[in-house]
Amino acid sequence: MIFAAEKRCEMNVKKTERTPKAPKGNPYMGFLWGILIVLLLNGLIFPKIAEQQIVETDYGTFIEKVDSGQVKDVAIESNRIYFTTEENDKTVVYQTGEANDPRLVERLLNADSPNENHKIAFNQIVPRENSPLLNFILMWILPGLIFYIIWRQASKSIQARMGAGGNFLSFGNSGAKIYAESDIKTTFADVAGQDEAKETLKEIVDFLHNPGKYAEIGATLPKGALLVGPPGTGKTLIARAVAGEAKVPFFALSGSEFVQMFVGMGAAKVRDLFKQANEKAPCIIFIDEIDAIGKRRDTAMGNDEREQTLNQLLTEMDGFDGRKGVVILAATNRPESLDKALLRPGRFDRRVQMELPDLEGRKAILAVHLKKVKHEAIDMDIVARATAGSSGAELANIVNEAALRAVRMGRQSVTTPDLEESVETVLAGAQKKNAVLSATEKKLVAYHEIGHALVAAMQTHSAPVHKITIIPRTSGALGYTMQVDSGEHFLLSKDDLFNRIVTLTGGRSAEEVMFGTVTTGASNDIEQATKLARAMVTRYGMSDKYDMMGLETVNNAYLGGDTSLACSADTAADIDKEVLLVIKQAHQKAKDIISTHQGLMHRAASFLIEKETITGDEFMKIVGGTLS
Ligand code: ADP
Ligand code: MG
Ligand code: ZN
Numbered sequence: 001m002i003f004a005a006e007k008r009c010e011m012n013v014k015k016t017e018r019t020p021k022a023p024k025g026n027p028y029m030g031f032l033w034g035i036l037i038v039l040l041l042n043g044l045i046f047p048k049i050a051e052q053q054i055v056e057t058d059y060g061t062f063i064e065k066v067d068s069g070q071v072k073d074v075a076i077e078s079n080r081i082y083f084t085t086e087e088n089d090k091t092v093v094y095q096t097g098e099a100n101d102p103r104l105v106e107r108l109l110n111a112d113s114p115n116e117n118h119k120i121a122f123n124q125i126v127p128r129e130n131s132p133l134l135n136f137i138l139m140w141i142l143p144g145l146i147f148y149i150i151w152r153q154a155s156k157s158i159q160a161r162m163g164a165g166g167n168f169l170s171f172g173n174s175g176a177k178i179y180a181e182s183d184i185k186t187t188f189a190d191v192a193g194q195d196e197a198k199e200t201l202k203e204i205v206d207f208l209h210n211p212g213k214y215a216e217i218g219a220t221l222p223k224g225a226l227l228v229g230p231p232g233t234g235k236t237l238i239a240r241a242v243a244g245e246a247k248v249p250f251f252a253l254s255g256s257e258f259v260q261m262f263v264g265m266g267a268a269k270v271r272d273l274f275k276q277a278n279e280k281a282p283c284i285i286f287i288d289e290i291d292a293i294g295k296r297r298d299t300a301m302g303n304d305e306r307e308q309t310l311n312q313l314l315t316e317m318d319g320f321d322g323r324k325g326v327v328i329l330a331a332t333n334r335p336e337s338l339d340k341a342l343l344r345p346g347r348f349d350r351r352v353q354m355e356l357p358d359l360e361g362r363k364a365i366l367a368v369h370l371k372k373v374k375h376e377a378i379d380m381d382i383v384a385r386a387t388a389g390s391s392g393a394e395l396a397n398i399v400n401e402a403a404l405r406a407v408r409m410g411r412q413s414v415t416t417p418d419l420e421e422s423v424e425t426v427l428a429g430a431q432k433k434n435a436v437l438s439a440t441e442k443k444l445v446a447y448h449e450i451g452h453a454l455v456a457a458m459q460t461h462s463a464p465v466h467k468i469t470i471i472p473r474t475s476g477a478l479g480y481t482m483q484v485d486s487g488e489h490f491l492l493s494k495d496d497l498f499n500r501i502v503t504l505t506g507g508r509s510a511e512e513v514m515f516g517t518v519t520t521g522a523s524n525d526i527e528q529a530t531k532l533a534r535a536m537v538t539r540y541g542m543s544d545k546y547d548m549m550g551l552e553t554v555n556n557a558y559l560g561g562d563t564s565l566a567c568s569a570d571t572a573a574d575i576d577k578e579v580l581l582v583i584k585q586a587h588q589k590a591k592d593i594i595s596t597h598q599g600l601m602h603r604a605a606s607f608l609i610e611k612e613t614i615t616g617d618e619f620m621k622i623v624g625g626t627l628s
Contacts, residue, residue: 190368229355464486507525
């Protein structure tokens with residue numbers, strides 16, 4: 001999302017501007033002004049005695065001066081006495097400490113003075129109290145003000161640290177502005193294949209274009225559509241394409257963006273989102289990776305924040321008027337983990353399945369991405385067939401890798417070999433140019449690979465060999481045999497699967513038969529063969545013993561598809577025996593094939609050692625005896 005960083009900055013700036021009452025931006029200035037005013041008031045209200053030079057003297061001197069009739073007037077404060085005398089026609093102000101003298105008043109009354117009436121003018125100054133208003137301001141408002149300012153600054157800085165989405169101590173709304181993209185260039189033309197998905201979504205586009213047509217009949221469109229499929233199949237892409245086609249604002253958020261640090265924040269964000277969407281209707285809300293908030297609410301260890309967010313989402317989806325033209329799209333690759341309430345009619349009732357592309361789909365995706373690079377005539381068929389099981393994202397990556405390779409080779413455009421090489425790079429890692437294998441190791445690798453290829457070639461129901469190479473790859477593969485199916489298979493028979501296992505054991509069998517040894521090189525083969533054999537027994541009902549009994553369930557069909565056993569421990573142990581039986585049979589079959597074709601093995605292997613990479617055609621010619 002290109003807009004994220006910049007827009008968020010902008011938002012923070014706006015917030016600062018909103019800070020109230022501060023003359024020209026700085027929030028501390030108001031506070032300083034306040035203090036200054038208080039000081040000025042103090043200066044006006046408190047008595048101003050200190051206008052003249054005051055001479056400090058002791059109480060004895062004061063009494064002496066009173067008794068000798070020099071004192072003109074006296075001002076008595078709570079703990080201080082000020083008095084003036086006439087000395088050389090000049091008034092001098094003295095001050096002295098108050099000595100708690102009970103006879104002071106009597107003394108002053110009786111004493112003589114240079115005043116006209118020969119009386120000392122004296123009075124007690126009541127210590128002046130601050131006005132109640134000022135006291136109130138000083139005691140209550142000012143500290144409050146100071147705390148408020150500190151709190152504002154603190155919460156603001158915490159907010160900034162938590163990112164723009166975060167919010168602290170201000171409940172009610174999430175404060176986060178959700179930006180709608182308005183001119184999206186992505187269209188359905190950018191999404192290759194996925195015709196069924198496009199068909200479903202086109203209806204939504206049409207609805208957003210002219211809702212009246214639907215309202216006339218009284219039809220309401222589904223409020224939400226859930227895009228489901230393995231990663232990289234174009235779910236995010238097609239959601240953008242819907243917005244691009246419908247030419248409406250597009251609110252895109254990821255499910256994880258709702259999950260906040262504090263309980264209630266995510267729900268507030270959902271509320272905000274729907275409020276803003278309602279204002280912009282018709283528009284599309286897209287929640288990517290919705291499983292982050294939409295997980296089933298059944299775990300003992302509940303997550304309050306997530307559940308509240310989900311509840312809010314459910315409420316909002318119920319609450320808004322479908323005819324207004326707000327369509328909610330969501331994407332996930334774990335649909336089975338979603339809360340059932342999300343999937344019921346009236347919410348995400350329409351499910352759009354995005355599958356891994358088939359052969360035609362792969363060709364189409366390659367074509368879409370090849371449009372973006374300069375290329376010569378490309379044999380799409382061969383590339384598409386070599387990439388069975390690849391997702392759209394992987395195909396996009398393959399095209400880009402091919403373009404990079406073309407640049408590396410100093411060419412102006414992408415060729416078919418570029419694509420073929422990049423297929424291998426993506427699937428098996430880059431070529432390791434400087435890995436030097438010893439002659440014996442190289443020989444062993446060659447026989448291992450030819451073993452796979454020969455076993456494959458000697459069986460029916462087995463995909464033809466496309467390429468054999470013993471150039472090491474960065475993934476750790478020292479060599480590999482690539483088989484490419486000529487067509488597309490939707491069903492695999494028991495024989496197909498068994499033959500696959502036989503082919504996988506072919507490499508190790510070659511080591512055993514030709515060298516009388518075994519190496520670590522077969523580890524990957526073993527893993528794959530075991531997986532296949534296990535699936536045959538536990539999931540595909542291909543063992544006599546367990547017939548059609550399901551012994552394993554698949555958990556995340558779209559994410560690797562890990563399985564968990566659904567049977568007793570006894571059965572589990574017995575399954576292992578069944579699996580072993582299948583593998584042993586396959587291994588024996590492979591060894592038999594290689595033993596009977598040792599001459600072929602030698603010929604093909606020496607050819608491979610010399611060339612390092614041979615094509616399927618060359619290999620088949622050796623097998624057919626026309627090449628040696
Ligand atoms: P998902 O959200 O399903 O994980 P994306 O939509 O993010 O996958 O796809 C990632 C990239 O893969 C896209 O940007 C696009 O380049 C490419 N891609 C995936 N599927 C397709 C498709 N059907 N047609 C064209 N490109 C695709
Ligand atoms: Mg995605
Ligand atoms: Zn192998």
